[in-house]
Amino acid sequence: MDITPERQQAANDLVAATREVMLAASVTDMDLDEMRAAERVLTEVARMLGKRARPRVVRAPFDGPATARSAGPDHPWPLFAYNPLGIPLQIHFDGDGATARLTPDALYEGPPDLLHGGFSAGLMDCMLGVLIQAQGRRAVTASLDLSYLRPTPLDQPLDLRSRIAEISGRKITAEGWIEHEGRRTVEARGLFIEIDGT
Numbered sequence: 001m002d003i004t005p006e007r008q009q010a011a012n013d014l015v016a017a018t019r020e021v022m023l024a025a026s027v028t029d030m031d032l033d034e035m036r037a038a039e040r041v042l043t044e045v046a047r048m049l050g051k052r053a054r055p056r057v058v059r060a061p062f063d064g065p066a067t068a069r070s071a072g073p074d075h076p077w078p079l080f081a082y083n084p085l086g087i088p089l090q091i092h093f094d095g096d097g098a099t100a101r102l103t104p105d106a107l108y109e110g111p112p113d114l115l116h117g118g119f120s121a122g123l124m125d126c127m128l129g130v131l132i133q134a135q136g137r138r139a140v141t142a143s144l145d146l147s148y149l150r151p152t153p154l155d156q157p158l159d160l161r162s163r164i165a166e167i168s169g170r171k172i173t174a175e176g177w178i179e180h181e182g183r184r185t186v187e188a189r190g191l192f193i194e195i196d197g198t
């Protein structure tokens with residue numbers, strides 16, 4: 001089924017609201033009865049939405065990042081607009097690199113008050129992979145190495161960056177990092193292999 005702009009906006013708004021619910025449900029401290037009442041409402045919402053469902057989450061078009069890149073840095077590519085489990089990012093393309101800003105909340109906690117290292121890895125995979133996609137190349141991650149240089153805080157703005165380091169035949173090496181107040185907390189280097197496919 002084609003998605004009209006109105007349906008797309010409605011789906012994106014629904015996913016954004018779901019994220020709010022996920023955070024609220026994770027940190028709520030209300031009374032038992034209220035918690036049970038909220039659970040009943042959410043169960044009913046799940047039933048309502050599930051009446052007609054796709055087998056998979058809506059896929060963004062492969063050429064979306066390349067289109068955003070050619071439109072310039074003021075035209076970011078939104079990531080995970082259709083999936084509340086993904087960390088939503090607005091990825092800006094600038095020259096040969098990509099940047100994004102994120103303030104992670106309590107949903108992404110690993111050690112107390114800090115970003116979970118697995119989420120850092122996911123963020124880096126996205127920053128590197130989408131940058132490669134924005135060059136019009138279809139590639140998958142073959143390896144991803146991370147160095148956790150210092151703790152990455154929650155509730156603080158973080159800068160995410162990536163750039164292409166090397167291209168050799170089907171092999172593309174990209175690098176990225178997470179910065180807090182100008183200091184790198186995480187560095188990543190990934191090898192991506194170009195694949196055929198649609």
Ligand SMILES: CCCCCCCC(=O)SCCNC(=O)CCNC(=O)[C@H](O)C(C)(C)COP(=O)(O)OP(=O)(O)OC[C@H]1O[C@@H](n2cnc3c(N)ncnc32)[C@H](O)[C@@H]1OP(=O)(O)O
Nearest residue numbers: 079125126128129130139140141142143170171191193195
């Ligand atoms: C939301 C948006 C996110 C966007 C980014 C998301 C990216 C992802 O997460 S993709 C999902 C995770 N990745 C995967 O599932 C990939 C699974 N792996 C595979 O499909 C295959 O192993 C694949 C395609 C990587 C390589 O297989 P294949 O096409 O047969 O390549 P193959 O011929 O073995 O290797 C090609 C070259 O890459 C090298 N290579 C392959 N894998 C690796 C590796 N893990 N480490 C180092 N080198 C490797 C080989 O040595 C070879 O090098 P050379 O040409 O110099 O001899």
